[in-house]
Structures are given as C-alpha cells and as structure tokens.
Amino acid sequence: MSALVSKWNELADIKDELAARDWFMGTSGNLAIKVSCEPLRFLVTASGKDKRKRTSEDFLLVDRDGKAVEETQLRPSAETLLHCAVFQKTAAGCCLHVHTVANNVISELYGVDGKVTFQYQELIKAFDLWEEDAELTIPIIHNHAHIPALAEEFGEHIQADKGAVLIRNHGITVWGKDGFEAKKLLEACEFLFQYQLALINAKANFK
Ligand SMILES: CSCCC(=O)C(=O)COP(=O)(O)O
Numbered sequence: 001m002s003a004l005v006s007k008w009n010e011l012a013d014i015k016d017e018l019a020a021r022d023w024f025m026g027t028s029g030n031l032a033i034k035v036s037c038e039p040l041r042f043l044v045t046a047s048g049k050d051k052r053k054r055t056s057e058d059f060l061l062v063d064r065d066g067k068a069v070e071e072t073q074l075r076p077s078a079e080t081l082l083h084c085a086v087f088q089k090t091a092a093g094c095c096l097h098v099h100t101v102a103n104n105v106i107s108e109l110y111g112v113d114g115k116v117t118f119q120y121q122e123l124i125k126a127f128d129l130w131e132e133d134a135e136l137t138i139p140i141i142h143n144h145a146h147i148p149a150l151a152e153e154f155g156e157h158i159q160a161d162k163g164a165v166l167i168r169n170h171g172i173t174v175w176g177k178d179g180f181e182a183k184k185l186l187e188a189c190e191f192l193f194q195y196q197l198a199l200i201n202a203k204a205n206f207k
C-alpha cells in the first residue's frame with residue numbers, strides 16, 4: 001500500500017472516531033496528516049464538508065503552503081494555514097481541530113487569562129507530564145477572522161512536537177507525532193474540559 005493510501009485510511013479512521021463522538025457539528029472541524037517531509041506534503045480535509053460522512057473526496061493533498069498539489073475541485077480547509085504552521089515548525093505527523101461545547105465554554109471562561117491550567121489530574125500524563133505537581137497549560141488565543149492572522153498568533157504557541165491551543169469561542173487544535181498521539185491528546189483535553197465544567201457546576205450546587 002502506498003504511503004498516501006495508508007495515511008488517507010489512517011485519517012479517515014480518525015475522522016470516523018471523532019464523528020462518532022459528535023465532534024463535527026455544523027461541518028466544523030478539520031484534520032490533517034503528514035504524508036512526506038521532503039517535500040512537505042499532507043492530506044487535509046476538504047472545506048465545508050459534513051465530516052461525519054466517509055467519501056472519496058474527504059481529503060486532498062497539499063504542499064507546505066497549503067496549496068493543492070494536483071488539479072482538483074476541492075478546496076482545502078479554510079484553516080489549512082494552522083496545519084501548515086504545525087508541519088512547518090515541528091516534526092508532528094498529525095494535527096486535529098474540533099469545535100465542542102466544552103472547549104468553547106472553557107475558552108470563554110478562561111479567555112481573559114489567555115490560558116487554562118490543569119494540575120493534579122491524571123490525564124495530563126497524556127502530555128508526558130509525570131511529576132506529581134506538574135501543570136498542563138493550554139494557551140487561549142483570539143479568534144481572528146483573518147486566517148493568516150489566526151495562524152500567525154497560533155504559530156507563536158507551537159513550541160514542541162506535541163501540543164494544544166484553544167481558539168476562543170471557536171475550538172481546539174492539537175498535534176502529535178502521529179494520528180494515535182494527536183487523538184489521544186485531543187481526548188485528554190476534552191476530558192479535562194468536561195471535568196472542569198462538571199466540577200464548577202457541582203460546586204455551584206453543593207450545599
Ligand atoms: C462551519 S464552522 C466554521 C469554519 C471552521 O471553523 C471549521 O473548523 C471548518 O472549516 P473547514 O473549511 O475546514 O470546513
């Protein structure tokens with residue numbers, strides 16, 4: 001099997017799993033997986049599609065600038081520049097972006113601080129934080145309508161081969177060395193967000 005087909009199938013499987021969690025509401029979300037380093041080529045979701053459906057037109061191959069490599073009617077995701085930033089700056093192999101109610105509410109609650117921090121939570125180990133007092137800090141950036149500006153600010157927070165950034169009242173983008181790691185990090189983040197919201201709610205109702 002060619003690298004392209006194998007990466008296509010890997011990304012399609014991840015897309016199905018995230019769809020099963022209902023993380024692609026209203027055609028939101030976009031996914032990317034690296035196919036080659038030299039030259040940089042990656043598969044990215046086509047823009048505006050219902051990502052819960054599996055079709056032969058779900059992804060297209062783009063270059064390091066996010067431009068389609070072959071003639072196609074498909075448009076790369078409107079947010080392809082964020083995936084470009086990840087693949088240009090790191091050795092990551094996969095980058096996932098989803099909108100969920102939990103990640104949007106957390107981004108609004110903590111948006112004024114520009115970050116949200118988690119400590120004494122087992123699941124921060126997904127980010128290789130093993131010390132008992134370790135903290136996971138996720139930056140929260142402004143939701144610039146101008147995608148190059150969004151990608152610029154996003155890029156300032158890409159400091160390792162794995163990471164996560166919240167975009168205020170928009171969604172989260174995570175990346176990791178491969179599809180398995182990126183999905184693990186995304187699930188860990190969503191767990192932490194849901195926990196935090198449940199805790200705030202429980203405390204408000206605690207007599
Ligand atoms: C309808 S959601 C608005 C665009 C967005 O934020 C998103 O994640 C999906 O855009 P795409 O171009 O990747 O379909």
Ligand SMILES: [Zn+2]
Pocket residue numbers: 028029030079097099170171
């Ligand atoms: Zn989005």
